[in-house]
Amino acid sequence: MQSVEAIKLQTSIEGWAEQDPETAFTLPSRYFFDEGLFKAERDRIFMRAWHVAGHKSEFREPGQYVVVDLFDQSVVVARNMKGEIRAFHNVCQHRGNRLLDGRRGTTGGVVRCAYHSWCYEMDGSLRSAPRCERMKDFEPQQFNIPQLRVEELGGFVYFNFDPGAPSLAELFPGADEEMHRVFPDLERMRLIEEQDVIVPANWKVIMDNSIEGYHFKLSGPCHIDLAKLIDFKGYRLTKRDNWWTYIAPANLQAGEAYGVKLRNDPNPNECFFNIGMWPNNTFYTFPFSEFLGTFIMIPLDAERSLLRFGYYSSNEETAEVSKACMRWMNEQLGPEDIELNITVQKGLRSLGYDQGRYMIDAQRSNESEHLVHHFHRLVFQGIHGEERA
Ligand code: FES
Ligand SMILES: [Fe+2]
Incomplete structure (x- = not known):
């Protein structure tokens, strides 16, 4: 039997990024706690990236x-x-x-x-x-x-921070249009609430959790409640170079959401939507919630992150269902995912784990982890890629 140390030593970064996604092994666990790699992320990813103000x-x-x-x-x-x-x-x-x-x-x-x-x-x-x-x-x-x-x-x-970084338009072509399409009242929105939560997990653990639907129907009770509000037949995950989206129509048959009874004439464009922009910015909406949520993962150190939850709306008064959804996000779904992030961070330190498999199917279904693989590839290139002239 091989020793744990021997198995760990076999993990080489040679060729990692060239793996076929459908057979690829995940980013080695040290990428989620090693101080040297974290410093490289700071200097080579975050100090060159666009940050939401x-x-x-x-x-x-x-x-x-x-x-x-x-x-x-x-x-x-x-x-x-x-x-x-x-x-x-x-x-x-x-x-x-x-x-x-x-x-x-x-x-x-x-x-x-x-x-x-x-x-x-x-x-x-x-x-x-x-x-x-x-x-x-x-x-x-x-x-x-x-x-x-x-x-x-x-x-x-x-x-x-980087005077030489490509512009937002170059990095995220089409993202502006997609935001305006899903949020037609985007220009009229204003901040209604912001909450910061410190989570003892690497920023990528949190990002990984937010960009795969594999755990959706398989983890905690709040996830199952959310799943009931979604029409899975229309669920699409789309990968672009430096950004990605997932979107699904709402289940218009739902009678209530987040503990609040729904109107019986729901907006037919209600949807579940999430757009991620490299490296750590996410904007989303939940079915029937009438708000735009921001979800920004700010790294504090290799194993701690600040999660910034922002809520924006164009409505003069925040609707009952939106208030209930924000509360549900802050007190139920958010903590359910945060708990998973904390237990993953602990597990990544184990001498008994180094790399798993991305569960990627050929159809790239909504339960496939291809966005996690894509995101890790961007991280890998960010850390090890060519020095920019
Ligand atoms: S006036 Fe700012 S440090 Fe003296
Ligand atoms: Fe989740």
Whole structure:
């Protein structure tokens, strides 16, 4: 019998990405806890990727801002007084104090450092520094805060640390149209609730769980409840280069959802929908829920992630069924999946496990794990791919 160590040593990354999906072995378990690989993901994937700052409505007024923390970095995305949306590092150019602490807010047009009161416009340019007129050769524009790239797609504003990264339109062709098709009121939406949950699992464990339907009818009771609201005959999973969707019509025969009785004239376009954009952004809706959910997996370290659940709607008043669905997501379905993520993370550390098989069928059905394989291939290429010139 081979020792566990011997089996582990056999796992080589040579040729991993060239495997045929239908016979492929999964990404070796160390990719989900190794510190070196996590650092590589940080530098080669996340520092080059587009990150969601918020929906456009979160930047409606001049002075409105959102702060996004990622690893040891912090970014402010704001609408400046000229009406432009800009992103800049959340750091004072005097002696390096962090400028803004809350997650969201609105300034009167100026960010003031709490230490020595250097003041910045809402695009990071230095407006004033006390006593600078007494200084020799003080050029305020030398102390503008460096900006980051900002772009919009599907109603949401993104930023990127990498000046050389491909644009959102190049990376996700068709995604903007797909978002607008499924959410015709996308432009009129606004944030109704946001919840952050810290989960002791690698970010990919959480992503894997969210992009396969294999566990759908086979895991916990909330999954089974959700399955009753879906018409599985029309379920489609679609893989693109850097993004993917799954969509299914709602089961229009359902009489109730999330514990609430449904109207007997349901919208025929009701659907279950999920769109994932590399590396960690997900937008979705549940049948009859009348909201757009965001589900962002922010890595904290190799074995911990911050899950950010956002809920957006264009309705003046949140409908009873939507409120019930948000509660159900926060208190029932979400925890049911989180529990699985935590137990997977523990299992991945076992000396008795290294690689399994992707359960991929030839039809690429809604129960097939081809999106997990595709996502892992993107991770693998992100970590080991050619250095960009
Ligand atoms: S560190 Fe910000 S004004 Fe001194
Ligand atoms: Fe799930």
